[in-house]
Amino acid sequence: MGLEKSIRYLKGVGEKRAALFEKKGIKTVGDMLYFFPRSHEDRSKVKPIAECDEGETVCIAANVYQLPVDRYVRRNMLITTMLVTDSSGVMTLVWYNNRYIKNNFSDNEKYVFFGRVSRSKQGRIQMVAPVFEKFGNERYTGKIIPIYPLTAQLSQKIVQSTMEAALAEAGELAEYLPESIREEYKIAEINFSMRNVHFPADFESYNIARERFVFEELLVLQLALALRKGSNAVKEGRIFEDIKCVREFTDGLPFELTGAQKRTINEICKDVKSGKQMNRLVQGDVGSGKTAVAAAAIYTAVKNGCQAAMMAPTEILAAQHAEGLSEMFEKHGIRTVLLTGSMKAKERRAVLEEIELGIAHVVIGTHALIQGTVNFRDLGLVVADEQHRFGVEQRAKLMAKGSDPHMLIMSATPIPRTLALILYGDLDISVIDELPPGRKPVQTYAVGDEMRKRVYGFVEKNIAAGMQAYVVCPLVADTENSDLKNAEELRDKLAAAYPEIRIGLMHGKMKAKDKDTVMEEFAAGKIKILVATTVIEVGVNVPNANIMVIENAERFGLSQLHQLRGRVGRGGDQAYCIMITDADNEVTKKRMETMCASNDGFYISEQDLKLRGPGDFFGTRQHGLPEMRIANLFEDRDILRLSQKAVKSIIDKGLQNYPLLIKRCEALLSDEVIMN
Numbered sequence: 001m002g003l004e005k006s007i008r009y010l011k012g013v014g015e016k017r018a019a020l021f022e023k024k025g026i027k028t029v030g031d032m033l034y035f036f037p038r039s040h041e042d043r044s045k046v047k048p049i050a051e052c053d054e055g056e057t058v059c060i061a062a063n064v065y066q067l068p069v070d071r072y073v074r075r076n077m078l079i080t081t082m083l084v085t086d087s088s089g090v091m092t093l094v095w096y097n098n099r100y101i102k103n104n105f106s107d108n109e110k111y112v113f114f115g116r117v118s119r120s121k122q123g124r125i126q127m128v129a130p131v132f133e134k135f136g137n138e139r140y141t142g143k144i145i146p147i148y149p150l151t152a153q154l155s156q157k158i159v160q161s162t163m164e165a166a167l168a169e170a171g172e173l174a175e176y177l178p179e180s181i182r183e184e185y186k187i188a189e190i191n192f193s194m195r196n197v198h199f200p201a202d203f204e205s206y207n208i209a210r211e212r213f214v215f216e217e218l219l220v221l222q223l224a225l226a227l228r229k230g231s232n233a234v235k236e237g238r239i240f241e242d243i244k245c246v247r248e249f250t251d252g253l254p255f256e257l258t259g260a261q262k263r264t265i266n267e268i269c270k271d272v273k274s275g276k277q278m279n280r281l282v283q284g285d286v287g288s289g290k291t292a293v294a295a296a297a298i299y300t301a302v303k304n305g306c307q308a309a310m311m312a313p314t315e316i317l318a319a320q321h322a323e324g325l326s327e328m329f330e331k332h333g334i335r336t337v338l339l340t341g342s343m344k345a346k347e348r349r350a351v352l353e354e355i356e357l358g359i360a361h362v363v364i365g366t367h368a369l370i371q372g373t374v375n376f377r378d379l380g381l382v383v384a385d386e387q388h389r390f391g392v393e394q395r396a397k398l399m400a401k402g403s404d405p406h407m408l409i410m411s412a413t414p415i416p417r418t419l420a421l422i423l424y425g426d427l428d429i430s431v432i433d434e435l436p437p438g439r440k441p442v443q444t445y446a447v448g449d450e451m452r453k454r455v456y457g458f459v460e461k462n463i464a465a466g467m468q469a470y471v472v473c474p475l476v477a478d479t480e481n482s483d484l485k486n487a488e489e490l491r492d493k494l495a496a497a498y499p500e501i502r503i504g505l506m507h508g509k510m511k512a513k514d515k516d517t518v519m520e521e522f523a524a525g526k527i528k529i530l531v532a533t534t535v536i537e538v539g540v541n542v543p544n545a546n547i548m549v550i551e552n553a554e555r556f557g558l559s560q561l562h563q564l565r566g567r568v569g570r571g572g573d574q575a576y577c578i579m580i581t582d583a584d585n586e587v588t589k590k591r592m593e594t595m596c597a598s599n600d601g602f603y604i605s606e607q608d609l610k611l612r613g614p615g616d617f618f619g620t621r622q623h624g625l626p627e628m629r630i631a632n633l634f635e636d637r638d639i640l641r642l643s644q645k646a647v648k649s650i651i652d653k654g655l656q657n658y659p660l661l662i663k664r665c666e667a668l669l670s671d672e673v674i675m676n
Contacts, residue, residue, distance in 0.1 A: 002169045003030035010165040032166040036630045037146035043114045050088035052117045059114045062086045068102035092126040110135035176660035188212040214631045218643040224665040237277030240304040243269040249299040260434040265296045278406035284432030285601035286566030290410045302361045306380025309363045315340045322364040339365035370397040383408045414601035441599040442569040444577040446592035469547035471531045474555040485551035491531040506532040543571030553579035554588040558608035610634045
């Protein structure tokens with residue numbers, strides 16, 4: 001078995017083609033086998049010419065009736081036509097600018113042709129640039145043929161013939177999915193599956209083979225994640241005896257909680273009374289009320305004699321949380337303090353003393369919370385806001401400052417449940433899928449470049465009425481051969497066009513202190529237009545900002561566009577999101593239509609996953625998900641559930657019983673594509 005053999009030694013490959021395959025991540029025979037087709041063409045059925053319908057893609061077996069004839073319709077346009085016939089009729093075959101095609105045919109010889117049937121201007125039935133082979137020597141017709149994703153200079157025939165050579169070289173493959181797992185979940189054996197996923201005998205065999213590799217891919221991925229995360233065993237946790245106290249807090253809020261908020265609070269209360277350590281992710285769209293839910297959990301912890309800590313990704317967001325929670329808790333006699341890296345030494349010492357003595361019941365901070373100088377009297381609850389900004393290690397350091405504290409993780413990035421189950425397989429998940437009543441949806445528009453002047457005229461009009469606006473660009477500064485709008489250039493242009501309006505600039509390359517200063521001035525209303533990159537995707541609440549302009553909107557995924565839109569519409573005024581794009585490809589059109597039609601982050605995230613797949617879902621590879629080779633998390637949800645059940649069974653029975661499978665998982669981990 002030569003799975004580790006370089007594909008350069010396969011028949012017909014060599015060094016140059018091996019370099020082309022390497023662009024697709026294919027170096028070895030094993031890599032080649034797991035380069036799955038994107039689709040298949042059914043070339044197995046031959047139809048009589050008389051039964052061929054316009055628009056269908058078919059195989060015909062026909063004799064050359066009239067050899068190819070060349071004619072130039074203009075200087076650089078050569079059209080070659082050939083007539084073929086079978087017992088039922090005649091068809092015209094057409095090629096464009098292919099001067100050598102006529103060398104392939106002999107008079108009255110029989111060939112098999114595969115292609116799309118159309119009609120000429122004269123109404124004659126024809127086939128343009130068909131795949132063809134001599135009758136009796138078929139390799140790429142007369143059966144179901146795989147169609148692969150290509151790169152420059154790699155044709156389908158090259159990839160197909162290389163795959164045949166790789167299958168022959170690999171020989172009999174070793175099965176590493178345990179027989180017990182395959183029997184329980186009705187999963188096909190590897191050799192049958194590998195042959196039929198590429199060159200299936202029929203489509204039923206292909207579906208059986210594909211299901212095996214989807215199951216395998218999802219199983220290995222989730223098992224590898226479980227190995228990286230460590231044991232999934234639930235730890236013992238402290239018990240909060242009094243959970244009914246939460247009603248005192250929620251009854252005192254100046255607004256009515258939504259059904260989704262109440263449901264999530266009930267789930268949290270059940271966790272903290274269970275005697276098991278809570279590890280719960282709360283997912284909620286922008287404005288769904290996650291902070292109120294977190295506040296209810298914090299209140300319950302404090303009333304049960306513990307301290308609570310909330311970690312936020314930026315100082316300004318931490319300050320905003322501290323201000324809001326102080327307002328909520330003050331009347332209940334709960335003291336809230338803020339701890340950040342930029343505090344003066346004297347102020348910091350005083351806060352650290354309050355934390356250590358237990359005078360501070362609630363501590364809000366940034367990464368400063370995990371420093372060695374921070375000592376809690378009794379930390380019972382940890383809340384991480386915008387969880388994707390923190391690594392597992394940072395959360396673990398904060399957890400280590402208490403004795404088995406409960407963990408509540410909040411995310412405003414709506415993630416499809418299918419993807420969340422993989423990313424957060426060790427967490428219980430609560431979803432706040434309602435918005436508070438009375439909140440006005442952001443009106444969203446997609447416009448072309450020709451509307452830019454009107455867009456900025458609308459922005460100017462709103463600013464004159466006392467509002468503020470964000471303008472988001474995909475780049476910080478101009479790059480060579482790029483016509484994308486960039487933040488620095490656009491800020492300068494807007495400043496020149498509107499000298500009376502104060503315009504700020506914020507991007508990821510700025511120092512944290514400078515970013516906070518700009519954001520504070522924008523929040524205070526001093527800056528009227530904030531030109532920024534996606535660094536403002538997660539930021540402070542600026543109720544006065546009611547317009548979001550997104551330049552080159554085609555450069556962003558749906559979920560990212562939705563997060564940016566979530567920066568506006570936080571006050572009582574009608575808010576607007578205007579996406580400017582000149583891209584006219586189908587995927588971009590669908591994204592823009594989805595954004596304009598819906599404000600539901602979970603629906604949008606499902607569409608984003610459907611359009612782009614998990615590899616691009618987050619805009620960056622920060623979550624470390626490897627590219628899916630065959631599984632589609634949107635379409636393969638049923639197989640995902642089966643694979644999750646299998647993973648739990650494997651862990652329960654002991655990993656040592658599955659050495660070949662664990663070796664496969666370790667190979668995936670060694671590629672460093674699994675999240676931290």
